[in-house]
Amino acid sequence: MNFNFDEDQRSLGETVAAVLADDAQLLAPDPVEAGTSKAWEALAELGLFSLLVPEDLGGAGFSLIDVSLAIEALGAGLAPPGIASTLVVTELLSRYGSDQLKARWLPGIATGELHAALAIQEVGSGPDPLSMRTAFVANGLSGTKMLVDGGSEADLFLVLAGSADGPAVVVIDAKADGVSCRAHDGLDPSSALAEVTFDNVAVGDDDILGGAAAADAVATLQDLGATVAAGMQIGIAARVLDISVEYAKVRVQFGQPIGAFQGIKHVCADLAVAVESGRSAAYYAFWAVAEDAPDRARAASMAKAYCGEVARDGCNRATQIHGGMGFTWELALHRYMRRARILEQAFGNSDWHYDRVTEQTVLANGHATRDEAVSV
């Protein structure tokens, strides 16, 4: 039993944090549409996008655990979310793509040349990632996805879609006929969110992840996506805690730093406990997803539900601790609040995941998940 990250894993997290810190635009008060930002290129140069690519395709063949702290750093540094989405796509392609599909996309992803995006949410689909109307019939994919991060810049999409054989994850070339993109006007322009429409886009058998085991790919996308989002959420929470603690040490009122008052100190302490607890949940979920542990789904939902709440609470409390300054555009704390809210919507919100935690537990404890006394 060992819950520690090793030296390389910690060092990667620190390096990613340092690279992001070099791009002042990422944390500036005005959220700028990231697109091909300085950070994207610097992280590509660092080799971040090659880490999850198998060795035979020019990658490092690392595990998700190796990049957990890097993902937390992406959250804390408000990196364009498309970076993490590209890592999710890489892991899914590596695990479920056919040889041909992997050879087509992974080498370009590894060098950072190709950007990938996840097309999951739809108008009217609610928090359940699986309730979608986008579907492919007779090898043509049709439907409209919303809040696709990095959508306008993407070279390929992983699209969650229904089919006669159940839900599937389909890989679509962004340049294919029938794909169109419209940038959203919304809360967080730095997330580069877009509406993406697929109008009878051709789908080859090879483009369906997992082939006959398509359901496994869908389930992994759900758990992996939720876990990566949770990792970024806890990164945000940890960062706003740090910022708040530093402020509480220097801001003087009534003749002393406000951090000396229990009204402020105890809020920081509660947040510190929540951040450490969220890290425990997120790190365990990374391990469970990497190892396909039997409790993978529950671990991912626990992390997404809990870290989502901690991120939200952390941003709200940070704003309160900063008082009037916290409400100013100029201080840029609002950037974290905006990003946290975007991540909350991704891969199911906290309420939906708490419900799923119960469902998974009822199942694991051997109780009936459905009421047998009520038959339709």
Added chain:
Amino acid sequence: MDFNYTPAEEQFRMELRAFLAEALPEGWGETVFLPEDEDEQAVFRLDWERKLYEGGWSCIGWPKEYGGRDATLSERAIYAEELARARAPELINIIGQNLAGHTIIHHGTPEQKARFLPGIISSREVWCQGFSEPNAGSDLASIKTRAELKGDKFIVNGQKIWTSFAQHSQWCLALVRTSNEGPRHKGISLLLIDMRSPGITLRPLRQISGENEFNETFFDDVEVPIENLLGPINEGWRITMTTLSYERGPEDALGRQVRIKQELDTLIAKTTELRNDGKRLIDDPLVRQKLGRSIAEVEIIRLNCLRALSRYLAGEDRGSDASILKLFWSEVGVRMSETAMDVLGPLATLNGDDPLAVGSGRWLTSWLQSKAFTIYAGSSEIQRNIIGERVLGLPR
């Protein structure tokens, strides 16, 4: 990072599990429970502690030379999990085994070790803790119970409060004031006081759960031989603060976690049976979300403990992060009990003797008991001060 256990650790778990299955009465925790009467219960629990000792499963973290197993941190974590999983009775001699024993091993004289450790590990002698006083609760350094050295004895006068199981204890690990000069925490010493000494009077305190676990203890000219001073004189505060990190550490919190989880699992099972308006409780989305939060939080207690243990295994010091563990498990425990009361609704208010009671009224009792979690071993407010000042570096 790896959550798998080594074959040696699995072997350890299996040996312990086999011992527990053999040592506990058949049907334990399902059809057979602790006696209701508090005195009978104490006898039963002390008897259990002696069984653990005879099986070689008492004080496993102690060095082998004092009868322990020199257990690794992983083994201690497994131990806490397995005892709780088997619903083994909680220790009455917990102060002896966790606090007094630990302090004597690190700070005691060879004579004190020889005199006291065998009685502690076998629970032949039970210990209580004489720390809090009516006017020294969270502000523990303000204790006033005096110990004056006269010849080769201390004469102790004062009052202690919340002394759990004093009625069953032969010995008391007491913080006493031995000097009024200099900073107040530098005039405190640790004394090992024989509870049968003339001048000691006990008065039981009834708790909100109706139980009488703790007492007020009065000391009137109680004589304590000088050889029962533990550690150097006026160094009691420093010694106690280091040993208290064990009282709040991951080994303790893991045991709490499994007990809280058992309550929660029983609650979940109950929500698949009970119905409101013909519908199972578990099928109500509000119930599911409340339960989901508790399930996640209770599991996170465990993960927090494993992370702390992993840090210690990698050579990091036990620091103030024990406060993070304690604050989290205690607050989660309280919330879980509130969830149980909310979910079970009107039925939850009935005592076990009422024919309509659910689960023999266990959630009602647990709910009342849980209110102590955030008060003992350093209240939540004290933990927040410690975290704010020592972990985050905020000014005092």
